[in-house]
Amino acid sequence: MVDILHKVGVRSSSVDDVYDALTTVEGLSGWWTTDTSGDAALGGVIQFRFPPGGFDMSVLETVPCKRVQWKVVDGPEEWIGTTVTFDLRQDGDDAIVLFRHVGWKEPVEFMHHCSTKWAVYLLSLKSLVETGTGAPSPDDVKVDTWD
Amino acid sequence: MVDILHKVGVRSSSVDDVYDALTTVEGLSGWWTTDTSGDAALGGVIQFRFPPGGFDMSVLETVPCKRVQWKVVDGPEEWIGTTVTFDLRQDGDDAIVLFRHVGWKEPVEFMHHCSTKWAVYLLSLKSLVETGTGAPSPDDVKVDTWD
Numbered sequence: 001m002v003d004i005l006h007k008v009g010v011r012s013s014s015v016d017d018v019y020d021a022l023t024t025v026e027g028l029s030g031w032w033t034t035d036t037s038g039d040a041a042l043g044g045v046i047q048f049r050f051p052p053g054g055f056d057m058s059v060l061e062t063v064p065c066k067r068v069q070w071k072v073v074d075g076p077e078e079w080i081g082t083t084v085t086f087d088l089r090q091d092g093d094d095a096i097v098l099f100r101h102v103g104w105k106e107p108v109e110f111m112h113h114c115s116t117k118w119a120v121y122l123l124s125l126k127s128l129v130e131t132g133t134g135a136p137s138p139d140d141v142k143v144d145t146w147d
Numbered sequence: 148m149v150d151i152l153h154k155v156g157v158r159s160s161s162v163d164d165v166y167d168a169l170t171t172v173e174g175l176s177g178w179w180t181t182d183t184s185g186d187a188a189l190g191g192v193i194q195f196r197f198p199p200g201g202f203d204m205s206v207l208e209t210v211p212c213k214r215v216q217w218k219v220v221d222g223p224e225e226w227i228g229t230t231v232t233f234d235l236r237q238d239g240d241d242a243i244v245l246f247r248h249v250g251w252k253e254p255v256e257f258m259h260h261c262s263t264k265w266a267v268y269l270l271s272l273k274s275l276v277e278t279g280t281g282a283p284s285p286d287d288v289k290v291d292t293w294d
Contacts, residue, residue, distance in 0.1 A: 002150055006266075007259035009291030094292055098259055112154035112245055119153075119266030123290065143270065144156030145241055 004101040004115045008126045015065040015088045015095040017129045022068045022086055023059075031125040031134035045073065050137045052147050055079060065090075078110055095129070097122065116143045151248040151262045155273045162212040162235045162242040164276045169215045169233055170206075178272040178281035192220065197284045199294055202226060212237075225257055242276070244269065263290045 010018055021027035028046065029036040035049035042062045048055045055075035060083070062068055068086045072079045082103035089096050099122055104111050120141045128134030135141060157165055168174035175193065176183040182196035189209045195202045202222035207230065209215055215233045219226040229250035236243050246269055251258050267288045275281030282288060 002152070003254065004152070004262070005149070005254055005259040006263040007256060007291055008263060009293075011292075091292065096291065098256065107150065107152055109154060109245065112152040115151070115262070116153040116155060116266045116269065119263045120270075122263065123267075123288065126290075141270065143273075144154055144243065145158075145238065146156075 002104050002107045002111065004099075004104070004111070004118055006097075006099040006115075006119055006122050008097050008099075008122045009091070010095040010097065010126050010129045012093050013095045013129045015090050018086075018088055018095045018097060018125070019065045019068070021125060021129055023062055027128075029136060031128040031136050032121050033137040033140075035137070046070070050147065057084065061085075076110070078104065078106075078108060097125070110146075113144060113146050117147070149251050149254045149258065151246075151251070151258070151265055153244075153246040153262075153266055153269050155244050155246075155269045156238070157242040157244065157273050157276045159240050160242045160276045162237050165233075165235055165242045165244060165272070166212050166215070168272060168276055170209055174275075176283060178275040178283050179268050180284040180287075182284070193217070197294065204231065208232075223257070225251065225253075225255060244272070257293075260291060260293050264294070 021031060023040050025036050025040050033048050033050050038044060038046040040046050042059050044059050046057045056073050057070035058073045060069045060071050066088055070084045072082050082101060085100045087098040124134040124136060168178060170187050172183050172187050180195050180197050185191060185193040187193050189206050191206050193204045203220050204217035205220045207216040207218050213235055217231045219229050229248060232247045234245040271281040271283060
């Protein structure tokens with residue numbers, strides 16, 4: 001079992017604002033991909049689309065200002081059944097985000113790519129909450145020939 | 148066992164140039180930390196220093212244009228004994244870097260931080276080779292209150 005782990009600290013920000021950016025289509029469109037649709041509330045399914053493809057996520061858990069968890073229900077084969085979790089906490093003036101994408105069967109090259117891309121998108125989330133402007137797809141930072 | 152995995156593609160670049168950036172003090176100073184010293188050749192020990200601390204790496208393996216592997220011999224307790232591997236390959240006009248930092252005992256919060264920071268530094272390596280300018284410490288992208 002291999003997992004993708006990341007951490008970002010959102011400076012001078014409230015976990016409320018991070019939580020909103022994770023649980024509304026408007027928020028998600030501001031940092032992950034502008035082509036986001038669906039229902040980001042508990043029990044809903046969110047469609048995230050990118051130039052090379054996309055993911056459908058079922059919202060498994062939403063604990064206000066503490067945790068958001070999704071399960072991948074459609075997308076690339078390697079992603080289906082994996083879970084994506086954001087754990088939030090306030091640390092003084094900063095909002096801390098601990099990220100986990102778990103359930104990968106094998107450490108394939110695509111997983112290496114996704115790990116680097118998750119870092120890029122989490123820094124986009126940090127920027128969105130700190131400054132009001134993220135860098136969602138299709139204007140995201142490109143890391144390789146896959147995107 | 149949990150690993151940190153990443154991938155970057157260095158556009159319109161040769162693996163020779165990436166290999167140089169991984170096996171010379173000048174190259175390493177250009178993307179990871181400006182405070183790099185020591186011997187980056189096989190069997191040498193490299194000292195990497197950052198404002199919060201640093202790492203000493205023993206150079207375990209250098210296969211020209213294919214692989215560089217280091218073992219952490221001094222630094223934070225969680226890092227000691229872990230290995231850092233860069234696997235390189237040419238893919239048409241691009242140089243592909245597959246990165247692994249393995250041997251972590253537990254997925255502690257510091258590991259989440261280091262995973263995100265490695266992505267930042269690998270994008271700095273990509274930038275250095277593509278443009279001649281990286282973003283090494285202390286002018287690196289900060290991801291949280293730890294740096």
